[in-house]
Amino acid sequence: MSGAANDFGDIDTIVVGGGVVGLSLAYGLKKAGERVLLLDEGDDAYRAARGNFGLVWVQGKGLGCPAYARWTMQSAAAWPAFADELRERTGVDVELSQIGGLTMCLHDDEMAERAAQLTRLRHDLAQAYPVEMWDGAAVRKLIPQTGPDVVGAVWCPLDGHASPLRLLRALLQGYDSLGGRLAAGSRVEAITPRAGGFHVRTTFGTFAAPKVVLAAGLGNRTLAPQVGLTAPVAPNRGQILVTERVQPFLRHPTLYVRQTGEGVLQIGDSKEDAGFDDGTTLAQLSRIAARAVRCFPLLERMNIVRTWGALRVMSPDGLPIYQASTRHPGAFVITCHSGITLAPQHAGALVDWILGGTEPQPLQHFKAERFDGMATH
Ligand SMILES: Cc1cc2nc3c(=O)[nH]c(=O)nc-3n(C[C@H](O)[C@H](O)[C@H](O)COP(=O)(O)OP(=O)(O)OC[C@H]3O[C@@H](n4cnc5c(N)ncnc54)[C@H](O)[C@@H]3O)c2cc1C
Known part of the structure; x- marks a missing residue:
């Protein structure tokens, strides 16, 4: 060139x-x-x-800005055709699975906070918003491996994930x-x-x-x-852990834990202001792992094979x-x-x-x- x-x-x-x-x-x-x-x-x-974590995520987006919720919902709705188009054109399967996702809650106050956010978003949106609050029993019915500490979850059928x-x-x-x-x-x-x-x-x-x-x-x-x-824009660091490949058990992605098409579990839920340092810290990784194990106790027996940090591109x-x-x-x-x-x-x-x-x-x-x-x- x-x-x-x-x-x-x-x-x-x-x-x-x-x-x-x-x-x-x-x-x-x-x-x-x-x-x-x-x-x-x-x-x-x-x-x-x-x-990044690969979520195609609707729930929780647009709090205080319903236009962003709408923009996100339109994008999520367009994802299946987009994935098909890419596969037809390139032969690459981006491993889209969009059959609903969950945000697990470990405390009643977390549930209450999420429920209040949902009420506010629904009110601001003034249109159908297919997000529901589920109790622990409903979550365990969908994913039997869910731990007893999970008191409930936010469910959205539009949520999914793909391979970044x-x-x-x-x-x-x-x-x-x-x-x-x-x-x-x-x-x-x-x-x-x-x-x-x-x-x-x-x-x-x-x-x-x-x-x-x-x-x-x-x-x-x-x-x-x-x-x-x-x-x-400013950097905002997220840290992610990856387990070895295991038998599929998690068909639905959660905000902090998802199982990829290859069978590994990706785990991550940190948001840190660390400047341009895209490294990892034991303190954050341990915190992320501990929360994930409470959501899915079987994770405790799995080996972590990789960790990384990456910088989000955040506007104020x-x-x-x-x-x-x-x-x-x-x-x-x-x-x-x-x-x-x-x-x-x-x-x-x-x-x-x-x-x-x-x-x-x-x-x-x-x-x-x-x-x-x-x-x-
Ligand atoms: C830990 C983590 C988890 C995330 N999880 C999700 C998720 O689950 N779902 C989701 O939708 N999003 C997620 N994201 C966000 C998503 O990854 C970002 O929105 C997206 O990567 C931003 O893409 P970008 O192309 O703007 O920036 P980047 O991916 O940072 O790419 C910027 C590109 O610009 C190039 N560049 C920079 N400066 C110059 C220059 N001067 N000249 C030429 N090239 C330049 C760089 O080489 C780079 O390739 C996550 C991000 C992180 C960090």
Whole structure:
């Protein structure tokens, strides 16, 4: 691939960032017929998409912002067709299982808090919201291996999970099969708005295009201001433990424990402000493991074979940031902390909007300007 700046000739859109958000957008843009160049810093960059938990999750999302609950529900509803499309196009099965998920509660006050949240969300949404509170007996009926400490759970039939790594592979293969161009190992160092588009300088050379879509996760923070946008995102660390393969017993994912198609259990429920440290700590791993064992006592006998830490891409209010630059038309910033759940929306509705279609109604709630004047670190 040429490293020379072209004259807005052979690229319509440059997508910066090859995590799950950038790949979903690049795939969707390519499907829509755009000539796309995807620039990615590389495998040693921070990449939440590589270390995440793989949930397609609806319940609990959108508290205080019903538009986010709706956006998430639409995405969850689109997931089965999206997974089928990826399988047909690439042969990659992303292992979607979407037959309902649970958030286990270990205390009555946890149940009460979740029930209050559910009441509030239902009231704000003013539409059907298929989430229920279950008592311990109902949970044990569905999953007999549930421990006696579980007093109940929140159940949502729209919830599910998929393999994050298979999803990345499917998106990349799909993008490639459509003729998408990728420059891996290309860290974007500077973006300069020019008449008719943008010059994007990377470690690999300079590229030009009329449109640039910033989907660089935590990298958006420094890139967005170069095109008149803001993305005050910060890292939030999650730690995950993985067991050896065991007999399948957990068909339904829970918020903190899920069994993958390969038979391993993934366990994780930490949210920490640890800066850019994506390591693990014994204290957090022990806490996560102890809670998981209370949910499913049979975990106590399983060996842990891997652990990792990964950095979420968090906005100050936890909601996505989707914004088009008014100062430099043609530039967009796209970031969220639920890139698996929202992948179908990113490859679909968001792509239509980037290409000049109607702005999806919820987007007015997701503009970065909501943070104007807010102290962000
Ligand atoms: C522990 C954990 C659990 C999670 N669980 C879930 C879950 O269950 N369900 C769910 O929906 N989401 C989950 N997430 C969130 C999900 O992983 C993120 O929403 C998603 O990964 C964010 O994707 P991204 O593509 O924006 O960012 P990233 O995955 O971080 O990717 C950013 C990409 O941008 C590139 N980049 C950065 N700067 C530059 C630059 N200057 N030039 C070129 N390239 C650059 C990097 O190389 C990287 O590939 C979880 C995240 C974590 C950390």
